[in-house]
Amino acid sequence: MVKGANVGLASLSEDVGSVVLSLGWCSAAGDGDADVSVLLLDAEGKVRSDADFIFYNNPAAADGTVQLLGKTPTANGSEDRISLDLTAMTSGVERVVLAASRDVGARFGDLDDLRMTLADRAGETLLGFSINDASVESAFIFGELYRRGGEWKFRAVGQGYETGLAGLATDFGIVVDDAPEEEVAETVEGSDTASVTVPEAPVAAHPVTVPAQSTAPEAAAGATRRPRTAKKKVTLPNIARKSLAENDGWRQARLFPVSSLKSDRDRETRATSVLLSVMAQVPEFGRRLTAAFGAPAGRMDTFTEVSLPHGDTPKRPDGVIRIERAGKLWTALMETKTNGNALRAEQVQDYMDIAARRGYEAVITLSNDVALPGRPLVDVKTDGRRKHKATLWHLSWAEVTHQAQMLIRHEGVGNAAHAWLLQELLHYLQHENSGCHGFQNMGPAWVPVRRGIDEETLCRGDQRAVEVVESWERLVRQVCLRLGGELGQKVLPVQRARRSTDPHARHAALADRLCADGRLEAEVRIDGTPGILAVVADLRTGKLRTSIDMPAPEQGYPLSWAKRLIRQLSEAPADLHIEALVQGQGVGPRGTLERLRPEPADVLPKDGAQVIGFRLSLFKGMGSTRGNAESGFIRSVDDAVDRFYTGVIAHLERRPTRRPEPSEIAVTA
Structure with a gap:
């Protein structure tokens, strides 16, 4: 238009x-x-x-x-x-x-x-x-x-x-x-609403704050609070509630126990029932998960193990969601997988056919995998002769966990009971036996691609490299969901591609770069931080590099910038690498934080070249296996990002600075 x-x-x-x-x-x-x-x-x-x-x-x-x-x-x-x-x-x-x-x-x-x-x-x-x-x-x-x-x-x-x-x-x-x-960035006690504090699980360090009805004198008198366009941030007190247990061996009673889960079928059945019941009882949570699928706002009922006729053999989807609004029903069938099990295309196709025949609006798949735009996890066929067509949507367990964290730790819910339900759900999802731990396998192409890079036999156009690139993108999206839920900030992957670029073509181009230089690269934008977090996995050297480019302030001198940066990083890891970014030359002098603390001037170019910023980097050994085990690649990426955020980014000043133009920095390995 x-x-x-x-x-x-x-x-x-x-x-x-x-x-x-x-x-x-x-x-x-x-x-x-x-x-x-x-x-x-x-x-x-x-x-x-x-x-x-x-x-x-x-x-x-x-x-x-x-x-x-x-x-x-x-x-x-x-x-x-x-x-x-x-x-x-x-x-x-x-x-x-x-x-x-x-x-x-x-x-x-x-x-x-x-x-x-x-x-x-x-x-x-x-x-x-x-x-x-x-x-x-x-x-x-x-x-x-x-x-x-x-x-x-x-x-x-x-x-x-x-x-x-x-x-x-x-x-x-x-x-x-x-x-x-x-x-407005005060604790709940200083805001215009009172609060209810719900204790976290024993392993957590933060209580959950839930907005409740205001008890301020002006509210009691009927005064109207004007909307504030400055963003409000609720600061949760970092105080752990003391347990009444006699010793650490006592386990707190849980609403959703997981210790008895043994088989994949048990995990799928329990996870579906737990999630759907909480969605129905906590309106904010249920609405947040279904609104993106076109569901209306209204009364929600959820069901499990429903038998629906389909040919000679009835089918039993894992769950059904029904929402009533203005006398109309919106219905979605749900197929759930846990513990890294893959969705089966024929099973999802059956549910799509049932939904279309019965006039249901959607089929929702829920699994550990993270979907990518333009790359559905399962391929289904739609009968063009039917007037009514159901829509296929995907939800990952990482997204479910993210939304629960955002509500109970940062945004608040309606009352203390809802917060407690969400806290129990979150404890269940994060338990080692639940099978709901998000994306946890780089796929069968991971080992042959790594071997091909080591032996220099991986060629451009190899479809296995495309599969690894797609798995890498899923992992990065999951890292963003996890980190965003923990911080209460928007954390999004940065993709530098034209709007019209086809996802298949983009992945193919990235796969060719992987074949050429043996590196997987990603950029992540974290709200409130002074730059873009870059993550590079070098499959040739087995090293992970996390880094951020700090643009130079608009005023002052390079030596004062370097000294101020060193002071900000007083608690950062000693092995942090600091490099000067020099206009027209890329990176300049460099050194570890330990070496630069007594002599900050060593990071500045001796020829007087213009410094336009500094690059901060940490290096870590990369996990080799494709899974989510302690020695796996996925775990090592999570650990590297966490270490860099807590050890480096969290100490940097969050104030506007001049950002160097892309033409000013020559990106080097």
Whole structure:
């Protein structure tokens, strides 16, 4: 669509009662980001109350018709998704404005490929709109949905604001309290809500904080708290609750015991039942896992081991999810695998046929594997003669764990009982016997590819190299999910490729690079950190390198920069490598932190060349086996990323600095 154009949704699809909108962007440096927001407007073009402002501090409408689904990585950046249930939208809402904003000091003109797409309940993209004229704006209205003649229509807007999210919200009747982040980044006791603290498991170090109804005097008097556009961060007290056990041998009673699990069938049955029961009892959690699949917000019931007729032999999917909204049912069949077992294509195909025949909306597969865009884990055929078509979706156990962590450790849930249920679920998922530990096998191609690299017999075009590249990408995505859940920050893989690049072609190109230089490379963006975390697995040397490029400050002298950096890293590992980044020359002098502490000037070039930043790197031996054992490659990557974050990144200052242009740094091995 072009700017200003409009179209009726009913003319695009028969199934637009529930839609998912995606707002996307990218940047050359891989670190550009924005946050989406939705405003529900009445006939006068104003919000009815502050509750109609859906953004990062209020991520879902009270009636569940609007929900922010979070970010997903794309081939060249990331996109933010929004779920809208138009059939359940109250008649008082005439327009739905879809916008995005950037942090203070950031502009949309610094981002590339600004775009918006709208998909129906089945996930089929119906329309797209690109913005090509962004410049100094820090907030943008991408588009809007509006009622006309009894149907919903979409208009491509493309209007920007230099005043940011606060200015945009004010235009639509919202009075905002745009307090600085330092003021709102308090513990729960200092915020505008009271809190309920639920003890963690004995092995954990943090209590779980759950927002409860405010007991502040102004709340009791009926005062209204204005929405804050500064992001709120709940800080959990780092205090372990003392156990009443006589000794460490006493085990705390668990709601979901796992010690008796012996067979794969037991693990699958128990894991499915545990997950579905918690989804039904904790609305925030159930909604978060199903909204991305086009499910409406409503009452959820879940079932296990349901028998459904199919030919001569009934089929028994592992689970069924049913959601009722406005008298209509949304139904999904679930097929679960644990302990690294692969999904069976013929089994999933049977469930797809059953769903299409019975008018169900979706089939959800759940396993340890992480799905990649454009690379389904199982291939199924769709009967084009059927009017109703079910949609196949995939969910990984790593994503389930991530969403549980985000809710109980960082964002909060409705009450203490819900927090306790999620905590028990999280303990179950992370137990060694559950089989729900996420991606845990680099695949059968791992050993022959490593051998081919050692013997220099691996040739370009080898399909086994493509399989290893895909496994590597799955591993990186899982590392992002795990780290993001632990930190409560957005952690996304950076993919430097054109938007139109086919996933198959991209993986083939990366496989050819692997054959040529024997390295697997990835970049990860962690919100709130000063740079991009790079991870390189060198299969020739058996070493893992984790690193981050620190751009030089805009003011000061190189020697003062080096001294300040050394002071920040006072508690970092002594074997940390520090390299100067020199304009036009790539890397300059280098040395370990231990050697540079007494003489920071040794990291500076002697010829007076311009220093544009510093590269910090740690090296670690790489696991050789393909599995998730202690000596495995997957475990070594997890350990390397954890060590680098806790030992290096966590000590760096989080303040704006000048980022070197890509042309200024020559990337070297």
